[in-house]
Amino acid sequence: MKVTLNRYHIWQSGFTLIELMIVLVIIGILAAIAIPAYNSYVARAQGNACVSEARNYSSQVYLLINDPDIVVLPIAPVVSACKSITDATGWTLETQQKIIAIAKPPSNARIECDIPKGTPCIIKP
Numbered sequence: 001m002k003v004t005l006n007r008y009h010i011w012q013s014g015f016t017l018i019e020l021m022i023v024l025v026i027i028g029i030l031a032a033i034a035i036p037a038y039n040s041y042v043a044r045a046q047g048n049a050c051v052s053e054a055r056n057y058s059s060q061v062y063l064l065i066n067d068p069d070i071v072v073l074p075i076a077p078v079v080s081a082c083k084s085i086t087d088a089t090g091w092t093l094e095t096q097q098k099i100i101a102i103a104k105p106p107s108n109a110r111i112e113c114d115i116p117k118g119t120p121c122i123i124k125p
Contacts, residue, residue: 004066005015013028022124030086035040039106040121042106043106043107044107046081046103046104046107047103047107047109047123049081049103050081050082050083050101050102050103050104050109050111051101051103051108051109051123052078052081053077053080053081053082053085053101053116054082054085054099054101054113054121055113055119055121057077057078057088057099057101057113058099058113058115058119058121059119060075061088061091061096061099061115061119062118062119063075063114064095065091065092065093065096065115072090073090073091074088074090075089076089076090081103081104082101082102082103082104082111083102083103083104083105083108084101084102085100085101085102086098086099086100086101087097088115091115096115096116097115097116097121098112098113098114098115099112099113099115100112100113101113108125109121109123109124109125110124110125111123112124113123
């Protein structure tokens with residue numbers, strides 16, 4: 001910070017141009033590091049939310065198909081965290097397959113839940 005005395009004997013103080021430029025460079029470096037880290041965090045969070053949604057739906061389908069006391073067929077998935085989830089409406093014990101969910105961008109992860117094997121879910125980037 002520079003302090004000077006002008007010709008009217010009034011003290012002036014302020015930041016020099018180089019000090020302001022150094023602050024801007026530091027902010028730029030921090031932004032260059034933080035923005036990609038944040039984007040990576042958002043992609044992982046969206047992928048994890050979709051995995052949770054796919055597991056929940058596949059568990060419901062597994063229960064409805066494999067429990068002999070329940071006579072209701074599986075319902076359509078409610079999609080919020082995923083871009084799409086395989087619709088298991090009308091599946092029976094003989095027609096069950098894998099439930100495939102696709103996460104929303106930027107993650108775009110593919111989640112496969114294998115109903116015949118007891119709904120283990122695998123993430124495929």
